[in-house]
Every structure is written in C-alpha cells, then in structure tokens.
Amino acid sequence: MSEQSTSSPGTVAFIGGGNMASAIVGGLVRAGRAPASILVVDPGEAQCAKLEADFGVRTLPAPGAALAEARMVVWAVKPQLFKEAARPSAAHVAQALQLSVMAGIRSDAIASATGSPAVVRAMPNTPALIGQGMSGLFARPAVSAAQRAEVEQVLAPTGRMLWVGEESALDAVTALSGSGPAYVFYVLEAMMAAAEAMGLSAEEGKQLALGTFAGATALAQQSSEPPSVLRERVTSKGGTTHAALTSLESDGVKAAFVKALQAAQRRAVELGDEFGAAG
Numbered sequence: 128m129s130e131q132s133t134s135s136p137g138t139v140a141f142i143g144g145g146n147m148a149s150a151i152v153g154g155l156v157r158a159g160r161a162p163a164s165i166l167v168v169d170p171g172e173a174q175c176a177k178l179e180a181d182f183g184v185r186t187l188p189a190p191g192a193a194l195a196e197a198r199m200v201v202w203a204v205k206p207q208l209f210k211e212a213a214r215p216s217a218a219h220v221a222q223a224l225q226l227s228v229m230a231g232i233r234s235d236a237i238a239s240a241t242g243s244p245a246v247v248r249a250m251p252n253t254p255a256l257i258g259q260g261m262s263g264l265f266a267r268p269a270v271s272a273a274q275r276a277e278v279e280q281v282l283a284p285t286g287r288m289l290w291v292g293e294e295s296a297l298d299a300v301t302a303l304s305g306s307g308p309a310y311v312f313y314v315l316e317a318m319m320a321a322a323e324a325m326g327l328s329a330e331e332g333k334q335l336a337l338g339t340f341a342g343a344t345a346l347a348q349q350s351s352e353p354p355s356v357l358r359e360r361v362t363s364k365g366g367t368t369h370a371a372l373t374s375l376e377s378d379g380v381k382a383a384f385v386k387a388l389q390a391a392q393r394r395a396v397e398l399g400d401e402f403g404a405a406g
Contacts, residue, residue, distance in 0.1 A: 137198050138164050138196040138197045139160075139200075140165075140196075141165070141200075143202065143204035144175060144186070145174070146256060150255050150285055151255075151281065151284070152178065152184060154284020155281065155284060156183070163184075165185065168194070170188055175187075190212070191219070195220075199223055199224045200223045200224070202226070202228065203228050206229050206232050206402040209402070213240035217241050217242055224277065226278055228249050231395065231398035232248075238267065245270050245271075247266045247270055247278050248264070248265045249282060250300045250301050251282070251305070252307060254286060254308060255285035262282055262288045263290075263296070263297055263305075264278065264288055265297055275290075303388060306391050314340075
C-alpha cells in the first residue's frame with residue numbers, strides 16, 4: 128500500500144474501497160481528476176492494490192493524518208461498520224464535507240460521528256458501476272450551494288441525480304431506484320423464462336427482452352407523454368398486448384408491485400432505525 132506525502136488541495140478521501148467507491152473513483156479519474164488528489168482508506172490489501180493499479184490513487188489501510196487534507200470525505204463502508212470506521216477518522220475529518228453513499232445511516236448520525244454538520248446523503252444504485260446510475264440526494268442545511276455543486280461533480284460520472292427536500296424521502300428513493308435494478312432484472316427473468324416456454328432459445332429470449340427494455344426506456348425518456356399514454360398506444364383492444372395486460376391486471380400485478388415497493392420502503396426505515404440513529 129502506498130501514500131504520497133505531498134498534500135493535494137481538493138483531496139477527496141474515500142472511507143471504504145468497494146464496488147461503489149471504485150465506480151466513483153474510476154469515474155473521477157476518467158473525468159480528469161488527478162489520481163494523487165484521491166485517497167482511499169480500506170483494510171483490504173488486495174483491494175487497495177487493485178485501486179492503485181487501476182487508477183493510480185493513494186491508499187491507506189486505516190484512517191490517518193492524511194485524511195486532514197480532504198475537502199470531501201465519501202463514506203462507502205457497510206452501514207453496520209460505519210461507527211467503527213468513524214471513530215478513528217473523526218479527529219481528521221471534522222472540517223470536510225461528508226458525502227455518504229451508505230444505505231440507512233442518517234445524516235444526524237454522520238454529523239455526530241464526524242463532528243461535521245455539512246453532510247450529504249446519496250442513495251445510488253448499481254448501474255452507477257457503468258455510469259448509468261440514478262442517485263437520490265439530500266443535503267443538511269449546513270451544506271452550501273458550492274458544496275452541493277462539488278457533490279454533483281463527484282457523482283456526475285456515475286449517472287443521473289435527483290435532490291430531495293426531506294431526508295425521509297430517501298427511504299422512498301431506496302425502495303424505488305436503490306432497489307429498482309433488481310425489479311428490472313426480475314421482470315427480465317420472467318420475460319426470458321416465457322420466451323423459452325414459447326419455444327425460443329435462451330439467447331433469443333435474452334436479446335429480445337433486453338432490447339425491448341432498452342428501447343421502451345429510451346422512448347419513455349425522450350417522450351413528453353406519460354408511460355400510461357405510451358402504453359395505450361401499443362394496446363389495441365382485442366389485440367395481443369391487450370390480452371397480456373388484461374391477464375396482468377386480473378392477477379393484480381400492478382397492486383402487488385406497489386405493495387412490494389412499500390415493503391422495501393418500510394425496510395429502509397427499519398434499517399435506519401437499526402443502524403442510522405445518532406449517538
């Protein structure tokens with residue numbers, strides 16, 4: 128593991144060097160940020176070596192004085208490890224903007240553990256790994272407009288962002304977009320299984336399902352009309368699409384889907400209560 132002694136203005140420090148941190152680090156380097164201005168703290172020797180080899184960033188096996196250079200600290204550890212990671216870091220990071228990509232840890236807990244009132248919580252999703260993510264963001268009152276812009280600059284390589292006005296809204300964001308890729312994969316699985324049941328090969332089903340999802344999503348993004356109108360345009364009364372949608376409605380699929388997302392939201396609240404309380 129390596130650490131350069133030369134201080135870099137504008138250093139971004141990551142506590143945790145896993146998949147999400149790696150995605151953000153890689154995006155920053157590709158966007159032109161100097162690798163020397165990025166510091167990653169992770170106890171995994173192999174992960175640190177990989178980050179150094181892939182991106183040329185500095186790494187540390189444990190929090191140290193080098194963290195004091197950071198203008199921004201990105202918290203990317205597992206929620207249950209946050210308090211353990213924050214204890215040795217707090218003495219060095221109280222002056223920095225805190226950006227959390229951890230699920231469930233509330234901003235009060237982050238502010239209390241770090242000594243910094245400037246906290247932004249981000250709820251990204253896994254497509255961030257390929258720059259196609261969707262992140263919900265919440266900023267505490269102490270975060271300035273300039274600091275919001277810094278956060279946007281750091282997360283821009285991961286995909287799109289949406290600021291919410293209330294921290295509690297992040298539980299809904301978690302249910303909708305944070306967990307959302309799994310719902311898409313679930314529907315893709317079902318479409319591919321149906322394709323095989325109808326006589327297509329697994330590869331044919333995969334290509335057709337993926338292509339359909341990608342095309343429909345692109346159309347919805349480019350259209351000024353709501354999905355309900357786009358759906359109606361594909362649905363001729365008495366036609367094949369009408370038969371499929373009638374079957375889905377009779378099975379209560381839409382209501383079940385809404386219920387499922389509400390279950391995810393409740394679980395997000397529970398996780399916040401379990402891991403994210405201040406103190």
